[in-house]
Each structure stands twice: as C-alpha cells, then as structure tokens.
Amino acid sequence: MSNNIPYLSLAIWLPIAFGVLIMALGNDKNAGAVRGASLIAALISFVVTLPLYFGFDTSTAQLQFVEKLPWIEAFGASYGLGVDGLSVWFVILTALITVFVVVAAWEVITEKVAQYMAAFLILSGLMVGVFTATDGLLFYVFFEATLIPMYIIVGVWGGPNRIYAAFKFFLYTLLGSLLTLVAIIYLQFQSGTFEIAAWHKLPLDMTEQILIFLAFLMAFAVKVPMWPVHTWLPDAHVEAPTGGSVVLAAIMLKLGAYGFLRFSMPIAPDASHELAGFMITLSLIAVVYIGVVALVQKDMKKLVAYSSIAHMGFVTLGFFMFQDLAVQGAIIQMISHGFVSGAMFICIGVLYDRVHSREIAAYGGVVNTMPKFAAFFLLFAMANAGLPATSGFVGEFMVILGAVKYNFWIGLLAATTLIFGAAYSLWMYKRVVFGEVANDNVKELTDVNTREFMMLGALAILVMAMGLYPKPFTDVLQVSVDALLQHVAQSKL
Numbered sequence: 320m321s322n323n324i325p326y327l328s329l330a331i332w333l334p335i336a337f338g339v340l341i342m343a344l345g346n347d348k349n350a351g352a353v354r355g356a357s358l359i360a361a362l363i364s365f366v367v368t369l370p371l372y373f374g375f376d377t378s379t380a381q382l383q384f385v386e387k388l389p390w391i392e393a394f395g396a397s398y399g400l401g402v403d404g405l406s407v408w409f410v411i412l413t414a415l416i417t418v419f420v421v422v423a424a425w426e427v428i429t430e431k432v433a434q435y436m437a438a439f440l441i442l443s444g445l446m447v448g449v450f451t452a453t454d455g456l457l458f459y460v461f462f463e464a465t466l467i468p469m470y471i472i473v474g475v476w477g478g479p480n481r482i483y484a485a486f487k488f489f490l491y492t493l494l495g496s497l498l499t500l501v502a503i504i505y506l507q508f509q510s511g512t513f514e515i516a517a518w519h520k521l522p523l524d525m526t527e528q529i530l531i532f533l534a535f536l537m538a539f540a541v542k543v544p545m546w547p548v549h550t551w552l553p554d555a556h557v558e559a560p561t562g563g564s565v566v567l568a569a570i571m572l573k574l575g576a577y578g579f580l581r582f583s584m585p586i587a588p589d590a591s592h593e594l595a596g597f598m599i600t601l602s603l604i605a606v607v608y609i610g611v612v613a614l615v616q617k618d619m620k621k622l623v624a625y626s627s628i629a630h631m632g633f634v635t636l637g638f639f640m641f642q643d644l645a646v647q648g649a650i651i652q653m654i655s656h657g658f659v660s661g662a663m664f665i666c667i668g669v670l671y672d673r674v675h676s677r678e679i680a681a682y683g684g685v686v687n688t689m690p691k692f693a694a695f696f697l698l699f700a701m702a703n704a705g706l707p708a709t710s711g712f713v714g715e716f717m718v719i720l721g722a723v724k725y726n727f728w729i730g731l732l733a734a735t736t737l738i739f740g741a742a743y744s745l746w747m748y749k750r751v752v753f754g755e756v757a758n759d760n761v762k763e764l765t766d767v768n769t770r771e772f773m774m775l776g777a778l779a780i781l782v783m784a785m786g787l788y789p790k791p792f793t794d795v796l797q798v799s800v801d802a803l804l805q806h807v808a809q810s811k812l
Contacts, residue, residue, distance in 0.1 A: 324370075325386050326367060326368070326370050326371055326384050327371075327384050327386055327400040327401070327402065327410075327447075327451045328386055328400065329367045330364065330367050330368045330371075330410055330414065330444075330447045330451070331400075331444045331445075331447045331448045331451065332444060333360075333363060333364050333367055333444070334360065334361070334364040334414075334417065334440040334441065334443045334444040334447075335440070335441050335444035335445070337356075337357075337360035337363075337364065337440050338360075338436070338437040338438070338439075338440030338441035338444070339437065339441070341353060341356055341357055341360065341433050341436055341437045341440065342433055342434060342437035344433075345432065345433025345436075345437075346433060347429075347430065347431065347432060347433075350429070350432040350433075353432050353433045353436060354421070354424075354425055354432065354436070357421045357436035357437075357439075357440065358418070358421050358422065360440055361414075361417045361418040361420075361421045361440065361443075362418060364414050364417065364440070364443060364444070365411075365414040365415055365417070365418050367414070368410050368411045368414045368447075369411070371384060371402060371407050371410055371411060372407065372408075372411060372791075372795070375402075375404075375407055375795060377404070377794050377795055377797070377798060378798060379798060380403060380404065380798045380799045380801070380802030380803075381403070382401030382402065382403050382453060382516075383401065383402055383403065383407075384400070384401060384402055385399075385400065385401040385453070386398070386399070386400045386401070387399045387400075387453075390454070390456075390457070391456070394456065394507070394513065395507065395511060395512045395513055396454055396455075396456040396457065396513040397454050397457075397513070397514075398454065398457060399452065399453035399454040399457065399514065400451045400452060400453060401451065401453045402450070402451055403799045404795045404796045404797070404798055404799030404800065405577070405580050405581070405650065405796070405799045405800070405803065406450045406451060406577065406581075407795055408650075408654050408792060408795060408796075409450045409570075409573060409577065409653075409654070410447050410450050410451060412569070412570065412654060412657050413443055413446045413447050413450070413570050414443060414447065416443075416565060416566060416569045416570055416657065416661055417439060417440065417443040417566075419565065419661060419665065419774060419777075419778070420439050420562040420565055420566055421436060421439065421562075422770060422773075422774050423561050423562050423565065423665055423668060423774060424436070424560070424561070424562050425770055426672075426770070427560070427561065427668070427672050428476065428560070428562075431475065431476070434471075434475070435472070435475075435476060435560075435562075438468040438471050438472050439468070439472070439562060439566065441468050442465060442468035442469060442472075442566060443566075445461050445464045445465045445468070446461075446465055446570050446571070446574065448460075448461035448464075449461045449462050449465065449574050449577070450574075450577060452515075453514065453515055453516065454513045454514060454515065455503045455506065455507065455513040455514075455515055455518065456503065456507075456513045457513070458515070458581075459496075459499065459500060459503055462496065462538075462574065462578075463493075463496060465571065465574065466488075466489055466492055466493065469488070469563070469566070469567065469571065470485050470488065470489045472559065472560065472562070472563040472566075473485040473488060473555055473558055473559045473563055476559075476560040476563065477558035477559050477560060477563070478557060478558040478559075479558075480554075480557075480558050481558040481559075483554070483558075484551075484554040484555050484557070484558035484559070485555075485558070487550075487551045487554055487555070488551045488554070488555045491541050491548065491551045492538075492541055492542060492551075494537075494541075495537040495538040495539075495540070495541035495542070495548070496537075496538045498533075498534040498537045498538065499534055499535055499537065499538040499539075501534060502530075502531045502534035502535055505531070506518050506521065506531070506586070509521055509523070515581065515582070518582075518585075518586050519585045519586060519806065521586070521811075522811050523586075523587065523811055524812065525589055525590070525593070525812060528586075528587035528588075528589050528590035528593075528811065529587070529590045529593065529594070531586060531587050531590070532583055532587040532590035532591065532594060535578065535579075535582050535583045535586075535587075536583065538575070538578065539575040539576070539578040539579055539582075539583065540575065540601075541575070542571070542572065542574050542575025542576075542578070543572055543575035543576050543631045543634070543635060544572070544575070544628060544631070545601050545602070545605055545631075545632070545635060546601055546604045546605040546608065546609065546628070546632070549605070549609070549628045552567075552572075552624050552627065552628060553620075553621045553624040553625060555567060555624075556568070556620050556621070556623070556624035556627075556664075557618060557620050557621055557624070557677070561664060561665065561667070561668030561671065561672075564620065564664040564667075564668070565660075565661045565664045565665060565668075568623070568624075568627050568656070568657075568660035568661060568663075568664055569656075569657040569658070569660060569661040570657065572627060572631055572656075573653050573657065576631065576634045576635065576638070576649075576653055577653075579635065579638055580638065580650075580803065584638065584803065584807050585803065585806050585807060587811075588806065588807040588808070588809065588810065588811060589810050589811055589812055591639070591641075591807060592641070592807075595639045595640070595641070598635060598638075598639040599636060599639050599640065599729060601632075601635070602632045602633070602635040602636035602639070603632070603636065603729065603732050603733070604632075605628055605629060605631070605632025605635075606629050606632040606633055606636065606732070606733060606735070606736045607732060607735055607736075607739070609625050609628045609629045609632065610625075610626075610629045610735065610736055610739030610740065610742075610743070611739065612625050613625035613626050613629065613739070613743040614739070614742060614743045614746070616679075616743075617678055617679055617680065618677045618678060618679070619667045619670075619677050619678075619679055619747060619751070620664070620667055620677050621677075622679075622743060622747055623660060623663045623664060623667065623703075625743075626660075626663075626703060626740065626743060626744070627656065627660050629736060629739070629740070630652065630656045630660070630736075631653075631656070632736075633649065633652055633714070633715060633718055633733065633736060634649045634650075634652050634653055634656075635649075636649070636718060636722065636729075636733060637649025637650075637652065637714075637717075637718040637721060637722075640721055640722060640725040640729075641804060641807060641808070642721035642724060642725055643721075643800060643801060643804060644717050644718075644720050644721040644724070645717065645718050645720075645721025645722060645724075645725070646721075646800050646803070646804065647717055647793060647796050647797070647800050648713075648714045648715070648716070648717025648718040648719075648720070648721060649714065649717075649718055650714075650796055650800070651710075651713050651714035651717060651789060651792055651793065651796070652713075652714025652715060652717075652718060653714070654710075654714075654785070654792060655702075655710035655711055655713065655714050655782075655785055655786075656711075656714075658702075658710055658778060658781050658782050658785065659699060659702045659703050659709075659710060659711050659782060660703070661778065662695075662699040662702075662775065662778040662779070662782065663699050663700070663703055665774060665775065665778070666692070666695065666696045666699060666775070669692060669767060669771055669775075670682065670685070670692075670751070673760075673764050673765070674760045674761075674764070676760070679747060679750050679751055680750075681758065681760065682750070682751040682752075682758075682760075682761060683750065683751065683753075683754045683755070683756065683757040683758070683761065684752075684753070684754050684755050684756035684757060684761050685751055685752045685761055685764065686752045686753060687756050687761075688756070688761060688762065688763075688764040688765070688766070689764050689765070689766045689767065690766065691766050691767050691772065692766055692767045692771075692775075693752045695767070695775040695776075695779055696748065696751075696752060697748060697752070698779050698782065698783075699778070699779075699782065700744040700745060700747070700748045701744070702782050702786070703740060703744045704737070704740040704741040704744040704745065705736070705737050705740055705741075707786070708783065708786045708787055709782050709783065709785075709786040710781070710782045710783075710785035710786045710789075711782075711786070712786055713785065713786060713789045715736065715737065718733060719733050719734050719737075722734075
C-alpha cells in the first residue's frame with residue numbers, strides 16, 4: 320500500500336523538529352509554556368503514527384509505507400524507510416511512551432525544562448528511525464544517534480552518581496557497536512548495496528555467517544542487555560531520572576532485540592541455527608540467575624532494572640527456538656514489557672518525588688496514606704510477575720508453550736521466571752505498601768494527584784486491554800513472523 324503522505328518520515332522528523340524548536344525557544348522563565356508545547360508536540364508525533372496501524376495490511380509480509388530517496392550515492396546508501404508486522408507496533412509504542420514521559424516530568428523537572436523535553440522528543444524520533452530504516456547504514460546512524468540524548472538525560476538530570484552511569488552506558492554500547500559497523504561495511508562490499516533486504520538474500524559461507532552473527536551480537540547483546548554484558552543497565556536506571564528510566568526500559572532495550580530479528584537471524588540463518596544453543600543458554604542464565612539477583616535488591620529501581628533483564632532474557636529465548644509461537648510470544652513480551660516496566664518506573668518515580676528515596680526500607684504501610692496508588696502499583700507488580708489477564712502473561716505464556724514444544728527442560732527452566740517474577744515483584748510490594756506505617760515520611764504522603772492518576776490509569780487500561788485481547792497485536796505479527804521463520808529455515812550454504 321502506498322499513499323502520498325510520508326507517515327514514517329513524519330514519525331521520525333516531527334518530534335526531532337519539535338525538540339530542536341523547544342530547545343531553541345524555551346528557557347526556565349517560560350517553563351509552563353515549554354511543558355504545554357512539549358505535550359502538544361508529543362501528542363502530534365503520536366497521532367502521526369496511528370495511520371500505520373489502521374492502514375496496515377495484515378495479509379502480507381512485504382514492507383509497507385515504503386519511502387526511498389537517494390542519500391549517499393557514492394556508497395550505495397539510500398534513505399529507505401518501511402515497516403512490516405515486526406516493527407509497526409514498536410513505532411506506535413515509542414511515540415506513545417514519549418507522551419507519558421512528558422507528563423511524568425510535568426512537576427518534577429524544574430531546571431533546564433526545555434532541554435529535558437527536547438532530549439526526549441529528539442530521542443523518540445531517532446528510535447522510530449531505528450525501527451523503520453530499511454537501509455543498513457541509515458539503521459546504524461540512527462542506532463548510534465540514540466546514545467547521545469540518552470547520555471545527556473542520564474548525565475544531566477540523573478542522581479548523584481550520574482556521570483559514572485552515563486559513561487558506562489555510553490562506552491559499553493559504543494564498543495559493542497564498532498564491530499557491527501565492520502560487519503555492515505563487509506556486507507556492503509559483498510553485495511554492493513546497503514539495502515537490508517539484499518543482505519537477506521546474500522549467499523555467505525559458514526565462517527562468514529558466524530563472524531557476522533558474532534559482530535552483530537556484540538552490539539545487540541549489550542543493548543538488550545543479555546547476561547554477562549548487562550551490568551550497565553542497573554547503574555543507568557538507578558541514576559536516570561524517571562522519564563529516562565521509562566524510555567530506557569520501555570523502548571531502548573527493544574532496539575537490540577529488534578536487531579536480532581532484522582539482521583542476525585535473516586542475514587546469517589545457518590549461524591543462527593548453529594549458535595542457537597549458545598543463545599538459549601545465555602537467555603536462560605538471564606532468566607534464572609538474574610531473577611535470583613533481583614530478589615536481594617534493596618533499591619526499588621535496581622530491582623525493576625534486574626527484572627527487565629530477566630524479561631528481555633525471555634525475548635531472546637523465544638527468538639532462538641525458531642518456533643512460530645515462541646517468536647510471536649517474544650515480540651508480544653517486548654511490547655508488553657514496554658507498558659509494564661514503564662508503568663513500574665513511573666510508580667517508583669511517584670514515590671521518589673514525595674520521599675526522595677528509592678530504598679525499599681524507607682517505606683512500609685504506603686497503602687494507609689496512598690490507597691489509589693497502592694491499587695495501581697499492585698496491578699503493575701502483578702503484570703510484572705505475569706498474572707493472567709494482564710499483558711505480561713500473554714507473551715510469557717506463548718514463549719513457555721513454544722519452549723515446551725522445543726524441549727521440555729528448557730520450557731521448565733523458562734517457567735521458573737513466573738515463580739521468581741512473582742517472588743521479587745510481590746515481596747517488594749509487600750515491604751513498600753503493606754504493614755504498619757513505620758516512619759514519618761510515609762505518614763505525610765499524599766495520594767496520587769489528577770495528573771498521576773490519569774497517567775497510571777491510561778497505562779493500567781493498556782496493560783489490561785492487551786492482556787484480555789491480544790488479537791490486534793498477534794494479527795499484525797502473524798504473517799511477518801511466518802515469513803521470517805521460513806526465510807531462516809532455508810540454508811545459505
């Protein structure tokens with residue numbers, strides 16, 4: 320389907336243009352106007368993405384809403400955009416989360432407001448670029464560019480240890496990506512183009528495939544983050560402001576997982592099958608070991624950060640079993656994790672704004688003073704644990720079903736996540752919310768205001784709706800996942 324309106328370009332460049340404008344014109348003297356303008360900008364950027372869903376043809380795995388313009392002709396690189404069933408939901412999710420981030424920062428960020436809002440709007444546009452690029456070089460540019468706003472967000476508005484966390488995040492991600500650049504240049508030499516679709520068809524021998532797979536793995540494993548390169552994430556989360564944590568958990572982690580679907584698996588199918596055991600092992604370590612690590616955390620943000628790593632372990636596990644159900648479940652899990660982890664970080668942000676502590680020990684008995692908040696927090700904690708009728712259940716259930724089909728023991732290990740997930744989510748909830756009011760901070764708490772209520776209410780509706788009726792998500796995925804698995808099943812040797 321081709322229409323004349325370049326929806327994808329709008330979804331990328333509108334928030335970036337708005338961000339630049341707000342940064343140029345806004346200052347702390349007109350902070351109210353900056354907030355209003357940022358909200359309008361985020362809403363417009365979100366509305367632009369809606370036609371992608373409503374105009375999406377679910378019967379084909381072909382790229383839709385395709386745009387193609389010459390870019391760097393000497394290298395054979397073009398400005399190519401397009402979405403298929405694998406990426407369309409992520410574009411919409413990115414734009415939607417940005418709206419929540421702007422609202423979350425409304426009263427909290429009081430210094431450098433314009434720069435803060437602008438950083439998120441620009442980041443939103445760049446992330447949409449990653450999900451829609453059909454050209455390898457363009458993908459790489461967007462993929463790397465997302466580092467800059469995030470680095471600034473953590474480094475300027477973060478906690479006391481922010482410089483260390485921002486540097487660690489930046490260096491980890493950058494080092495991983497350099498090998499990816501080598502792989503992209505190699506593929507260009509071999510095929511004469513940066514078209515990702517041409518790379519999918521490029522014949523490669525086994526050695527080439529394994530090397531390319533490992534080069535891509537370096538970048539994507541750090542981004543997801545997979546175990547053992549996950550240590551930057553808890554640091555970044557603890558120091559990042561609430562909005563930073565929300566975007567980091569909800570969208571940024573997905574860039575890596577998306578890279579596997581778009582690059583690693585289709586470009587190197589034989590290597591993917593060859594190294595599947597290795598990938599499944601790393602994923603299971605993430606699911607089981609990190610689940611245990613999350614149990615002993617004293618800081619709420621750290622706990623949710625570790626739970627994010629365990630949930631993302633589930634995603635990579637689903638991908639490398641090459642089962643229709645498991646791959647679909649993994650993508651659903653990515654979307655759901657966007658809502659649930661975003662909501663968890665917003666909840667922790669709400670408490671932090673009032674008490675200025677993230678330590679679990681600083682709370683207790685919050686239900687007595689904040690009953691509405693406690694109800695929302697319970698829903699999100701349950702969704703984080705994968706309770707049926709919430710979005711967290713759908714993806715996990717599909718991956719576990721696929722895993723049991725693949726190998727019973729892998730399925731059993733994967734299912735332990737439900738036990739650990741329930742353990743750390745509910746234990747944190749019990750210590751923060753229930754019990755007697757033990758300290759003065761909690762006595763003086765006020766329940767959620769209208770702004771916070773609207774925000775948490777909207778996220779609660781999304782989590783429930785996706786849990787009760789996942790059909791809009793699975794329908795969009797179905798054909799594209801089938802096509803991907805058919806492609807990966809054919810050897811290139």
